[in-house]
Amino acid sequence: MDVRTLLNAKGNGIFTVRPDESIESAVKVLRRHNIGAAIVCAKFGETLGIISERDVIRGLAEHGAAILKREVHELMTYRTISCLPTCDIRSAMEKMMNNNIRHLPVVDENGNLEGMVSMRDLNRTQVELMEAEAAVLKDVATVSQAARVMR
Numbered sequence: 001m002d003v004r005t006l007l008n009a010k011g012n013g014i015f016t017v018r019p020d021e022s023i024e025s026a027v028k029v030l031r032r033h034n035i036g037a038a039i040v041c042a043k044f045g046e047t048l049g050i051i052s053e054r055d056v057i058r059g060l061a062e063h064g065a066a067i068l069k070r071e072v073h074e075l076m077t078y079r080t081i082s083c084l085p086t087c088d089i090r091s092a093m094e095k096m097m098n099n100n101i102r103h104l105p106v107v108d109e110n111g112n113l114e115g116m117v118s119m120r121d122l123n124r125t126q127v128e129l130m131e132a133e134a135a136v137l138k139d140v141a142t143v144s145q146a147a148r149v150m151r
Helices: 003-010 023-033 053-069 089-098 119-150
Strands: 037-041 047-052 103-107 113-118
Touching: 003 089, 003 103, 003 113, 003 119, 023 037, 023 053, 037 113, 047 053, 047 103, 089 103, 089 119, 113 119
Parallel strands: none
Antiparallel strands: 037 047, 103 113
């Protein structure tokens, strides 16, 4: 299964914040949509980076509650790692594990943002695929056993 199929199944709502918004505003976006990260975009949609719960926690640890009044660009991660929509689930998981990240923007060949997947999304999909495969194998075994009995 590829990431595009996963996005189509889960919905590819893209939640963004601007770099000049306050951290407090970004936190409200994360909470309102029950997400762990949002894409940081310029006025004209250019992807600049990502702001995650981890970024906010680090900011709180370093600066205290005052960080909530500062701007997103002060905490965001600028170097984002992304994948193509045609990337398979396993490759996306490996990319996330190898780079120690939990959110992966999905960007097409032209640089257009198509959505974002989380490690949770990928894990859930992997489990669902394994369960479906196990069910098929169980059905095959049952049919095979029934055929042997009928001989």
